[in-house]
Amino acid sequence: MTTLSHYLENNQTDISLPLLQQLDCQDPLATKRDAFVLPKNTVYLDGNSLGAMPKLVAERAQQVLSKQWSQDLIKSWNSHNWIDLPVTSGEKIARLVGAAPGQLICCDSTSVNLFKVLSSAMQMQPGRKVVLSLAGNFPTDLYMVQGLASLLGEHNCQLKLIDESVNDQLLEQELTDEIAVLLLTQVDFRSGRLLNMQRLTELAQAKGILVIWDLAHSAGALPIALDACNVDFAIGCGYKYLNGGPGAPAFIYAAARHHNAVSQPLSGWMGHSSPFSFDKHYQKAAGISQFLTGTPAILSMSALDAALDVFADVEMTQLREKSLALSHCFHQLVLQHNCLRPLKLITPLKPAERGSQLAYQHPDAYALCQALISHGVIADFRAPNILRLGITPLYLRYVDIWQAVTTLAELVASNEYLKPQYAVKNKVT
Amino acid sequence: MTTLSHYLENNQTDISLPLLQQLDCQDPLATKRDAFVLPKNTVYLDGNSLGAMPKLVAERAQQVLSKQWSQDLIKSWNSHNWIDLPVTSGEKIARLVGAAPGQLICCDSTSVNLFKVLSSAMQMQPGRKVVLSLAGNFPTDLYMVQGLASLLGEHNCQLKLIDESVNDQLLEQELTDEIAVLLLTQVDFRSGRLLNMQRLTELAQAKGILVIWDLAHSAGALPIALDACNVDFAIGCGYKYLNGGPGAPAFIYAAARHHNAVSQPLSGWMGHSSPFSFDKHYQKAAGISQFLTGTPAILSMSALDAALDVFADVEMTQLREKSLALSHCFHQLVLQHNCLRPLKLITPLKPAERGSQLAYQHPDAYALCQALISHGVIADFRAPNILRLGITPLYLRYVDIWQAVTTLAELVASNEYLKPQYAVKNKVT
Numbered sequence: 001m002t003t004l005s006h007y008l009e010n011n012q013t014d015i016s017l018p019l020l021q022q023l024d025c026q027d028p029l030a031t032k033r034d035a036f037v038l039p040k041n042t043v044y045l046d047g048n049s050l051g052a053m054p055k056l057v058a059e060r061a062q063q064v065l066s067k068q069w070s071q072d073l074i075k076s077w078n079s080h081n082w083i084d085l086p087v088t089s090g091e092k093i094a095r096l097v098g099a100a101p102g103q104l105i106c107c108d109s110t111s112v113n114l115f116k117v118l119s120s121a122m123q124m125q126p127g128r129k130v131v132l133s134l135a136g137n138f139p140t141d142l143y144m145v146q147g148l149a150s151l152l153g154e155h156n157c158q159l160k161l162i163d164e165s166v167n168d169q170l171l172e173q174e175l176t177d178e179i180a181v182l183l184l185t186q187v188d189f190r191s192g193r194l195l196n197m198q199r200l201t202e203l204a205q206a207k208g209i210l211v212i213w214d215l216a217h218s219a220g221a222l223p224i225a226l227d228a229c230n231v232d233f234a235i236g237c238g239y240k241y242l243n244g245g246p247g248a249p250a251f252i253y254a255a256a257r258h259h260n261a262v263s264q265p266l267s268g269w270m271g272h273s274s275p276f277s278f279d280k281h282y283q284k285a286a287g288i289s290q291f292l293t294g295t296p297a298i299l300s301m302s303a304l305d306a307a308l309d310v311f312a313d314v315e316m317t318q319l320r321e322k323s324l325a326l327s328h329c330f331h332q333l334v335l336q337h338n339c340l341r342p343l344k345l346i347t348p349l350k351p352a353e354r355g356s357q358l359a360y361q362h363p364d365a366y367a368l369c370q371a372l373i374s375h376g377v378i379a380d381f382r383a384p385n386i387l388r389l390g391i392t393p394l395y396l397r398y399v400d401i402w403q404a405v406t407t408l409a410e411l412v413a414s415n416e417y418l419k420p421q422y423a424v425k426n427k428v429t
Numbered sequence: 430m431t432t433l434s435h436y437l438e439n440n441q442t443d444i445s446l447p448l449l450q451q452l453d454c455q456d457p458l459a460t461k462r463d464a465f466v467l468p469k470n471t472v473y474l475d476g477n478s479l480g481a482m483p484k485l486v487a488e489r490a491q492q493v494l495s496k497q498w499s500q501d502l503i504k505s506w507n508s509h510n511w512i513d514l515p516v517t518s519g520e521k522i523a524r525l526v527g528a529a530p531g532q533l534i535c536c537d538s539t540s541v542n543l544f545k546v547l548s549s550a551m552q553m554q555p556g557r558k559v560v561l562s563l564a565g566n567f568p569t570d571l572y573m574v575q576g577l578a579s580l581l582g583e584h585n586c587q588l589k590l591i592d593e594s595v596n597d598q599l600l601e602q603e604l605t606d607e608i609a610v611l612l613l614t615q616v617d618f619r620s621g622r623l624l625n626m627q628r629l630t631e632l633a634q635a636k637g638i639l640v641i642w643d644l645a646h647s648a649g650a651l652p653i654a655l656d657a658c659n660v661d662f663a664i665g666c667g668y669k670y671l672n673g674g675p676g677a678p679a680f681i682y683a684a685a686r687h688h689n690a691v692s693q694p695l696s697g698w699m700g701h702s703s704p705f706s707f708d709k710h711y712q713k714a715a716g717i718s719q720f721l722t723g724t725p726a727i728l729s730m731s732a733l734d735a736a737l738d739v740f741a742d743v744e745m746t747q748l749r750e751k752s753l754a755l756s757h758c759f760h761q762l763v764l765q766h767n768c769l770r771p772l773k774l775i776t777p778l779k780p781a782e783r784g785s786q787l788a789y790q791h792p793d794a795y796a797l798c799q800a801l802i803s804h805g806v807i808a809d810f811r812a813p814n815i816l817r818l819g820i821t822p823l824y825l826r827y828v829d830i831w832q833a834v835t836t837l838a839e840l841v842a843s844n845e846y847l848k849p850q851y852a853v854k855n856k857v858t
Binding site (some may be wrong): 037038039044046051053057058061065066069071072073075076077078082109110111112115118123135137138139140143144146147148150151152212239245247248249263264267268269270271272275276277278279280281282293294295296297298299303373378380382383384389426427429 | 466467468473475478479481482486487490492495497498499501502503504505507508511519531537538539540541548552564565567568569571572573575576577580581590668674675676677678679692693694695696697698699700701704705706707708709710711722723724725727728729730732779800802807809811812818855857858
């Protein structure tokens with residue numbers, strides 16, 4: 001089968017506005033854009049940092065505030081099933097990441113959830129103390145390992161980092177039987193590099209290593225097959241490609257085969273087998289609910305739950321197809337502008353090796369990013385020199401790609417981006 | 430000075446509807462009720478489980494959704510100062526609990542926050558392993574200690590429970606120099622008993638014990654003086670008396686004198702001294718921000734932040750005065766109904782020993798509670814036999830107390846509460 005992205009990569013290097021307009025006309029996901037509230041005259045290429053707001057969220061928030069909380073008050077835990085929301089939302093995500101029911105639940109933040117699964121995994125690996133990860137992994141993942149290590153002591157838990165630029169073969173060599181846990185983020189937050197989940201999981205498990213995948217930059221962005229890859233644990237983020245809102249609740253996946261053996265230390269009342277019996281001894285719930293801790297943040301979780309309904313009729317393979325095509329068009333357009341030659345793509349070109357973003361190194365990446373934002377193209381910057389462009393096929397059009405690259409080229413050609421106002425640093429960059 | 434509650438207790442045992450109407454007319458907090466959206470024909474006595482919704486929350490949610498998230502998107506971290514929301518909200522709570530600036534921050538759930546301060550406190554107490562608490566403490570507090578103990582091993586961390594019914598003298602005897610941490614909830618979730626924070630903190634510290642207070646049932650309900658009592662650490666809940674919404678973010682207080690020494694293990698990127706430098710080594714932030722972990726749940730935290738503004742012009746002593754008066758009237762009215770004699774008050778009668786709720790034992794407490802709810806009086810039930818009535822002076826009127834007790838008396842006198850429909854158990858009780 002010749003897919004659109006395959007066709008584009010092999011035959012279509014000259015990207016024109018009419019071609020992009022034609023691709024929009026043929027896009028089976030084109031109507032999805034209407035499911036979102038988007039600012040006018042803006043191309044939003046930062047959905048990998050904060051997803052756009054689905055219209056369903058505003059409707060749901062209205063229900064939760066004007067009916068559930070304010071009118072039905074405490075009764076809503078039963079009558080509006082707030083108590084099951086972590087499971088309900090979790091199952092919607094499970095469908096997107098290839099997890100059979102009963103293995104994925106929404107709760108807390110990605111960082112807190114990593115602490116839970118990492119502690120669980122370490123307890124399952126007596127005699128092994130090393131957590132292996134990449135130096136370029138998203139820092140909070142590394143910090144949480146360091147936090148656990150500081151609590152357990154170096155003799156029980158150590159973080160070993162290998163250079164993020166290693167190729168797969170070198171990474172594989174590090175998978176020795178001294179490693180307790182392999183902790184990897186499927187798509188690198190800087191480069192957008194996509195790791196081979198199937199192969200790395202298999203190689204690690206062959207050495208008795210438990211594998212934790214962080215899906216922050218892949219859940220909702222591309223097809224994932226957690227069960228088929230025999231993954232042990234995964235965590236992920238609700239506010240990027242899943243569009244759950246700023247700081248949306250995160251999620252935990254734990255393979256059903258581990259549910260009996262695990263014991264996670266953030267054992268709050270929501271993870272108890274019978275929370276409302278108010279027993280003074282902790283008895284973990286059966287199944288995935290044992291990973292819950294405190295009372296779920298219902299306002300934030302309701303927003304995420306509503307946002308996930310946008311995916312109800314979306315096939316992830318279709319989404320991926322459009323993501324790759326959009327990315328291809330973006331980079332081809334960059335190549336078509338001589339003035340953009342100083343931009344160095346650090347995202348792998350092969351589709352199988354990249355997620356749903358493009359990242360370019362440039363000495364003035366910060367100023368370029370600020371200039372783009374000022375001109376209605378929302379990109380983001382990652383220190384020290386990366387311009388990062390998130391590709392979110394649910395609400396990006398092919399013509400948006402044209403608009404973005406044209407704007408970028410104009411800012412560079414005119415030296416507009418060198419104006420001092422674009423060098424002013426924000427608190428959050 | 431003769432306060433209202435003092436006057437009522439000593440002179441006014443015959444509570445009549447006209448008296449209550451008169452008290453409403455004289456109530457300096459009467460107008461605060463207009464700050465809330467409340468269901469019609471309902472007396473809400475469960476604000477100690479889920480606070481009612483302030484009108485400001487609906488306005489704020491509208492801003493956050495229709496402007497901040499959907500229009501300004503990622504820029505809102507700077508332009509709407511989302512990044513500082515944990516501090517901004519925290520300082521609003523600090524004022525209510527007697528904490529000078531820089532010591533209180535909003536984040537995560539009460540359970541997760543307890544894990545942070547408990548781990549911190551244990552690391553500050555080498556050679557001591559026992560966490561002392563009451564068997565009747567809210568279970569999630571006990572479960573989190575058990576979780577930490579399971580991680581650290583019994584030789585490093587042990588939970589010791591003493592009977593919740595002990596008097597202060599007996600509790601004091603348990604404060605030996607083998608104890609690392611004393612973990613107490615200021616107001617008992619079942620009985621409403623209020624512990625003496627000043628005295629217990631002082632006695633514990635005299636033995637080298639660090640003290641953690643859980644303020645879930647006291648923050649926003651009565652005056653608290655964390656700094657004046659020299660408290661070490663505290664945690665609390667945003668969704669009860671603070672009205673932050675279901676599962677609202679919780680908070681952490683850590684006395685400034687401990688900020689350098691502590692090291693908390695849930696060391697996520699928001700607790701880093703420079704989160705956006707994406708350094709691979711954790712370096713804790715100075716001050717209270719070191720207790721942050723993951724990305725804050727902005728939708729839920731914005732609701733809490735707006736809800737806290739209701740307290741902006743409220744003096745906690747005034748709130749306490751009304752709380753005690755409402756509680757006094759409630760119990761006096763119960764005593765005035767012969768049919769309510771089977772209800773046994775387990776809340777201490779002395780104002781200095783009770784929080785802002787009343788709790789009665791009754792063999793059919795569950796059915797009574799369900800019958801009350803069906804008749805527009807929202808109370809709650811705590812296993813095995815407690816009918817619990819939360820007193821929230823910001824939105825309860827004196828006449829509501831009349832309505833509640835009259836309804837209760839009618840349900841009992843008519844045996845209505847014995848009908849089978851009131852015995853049907855809910856998932857959340």
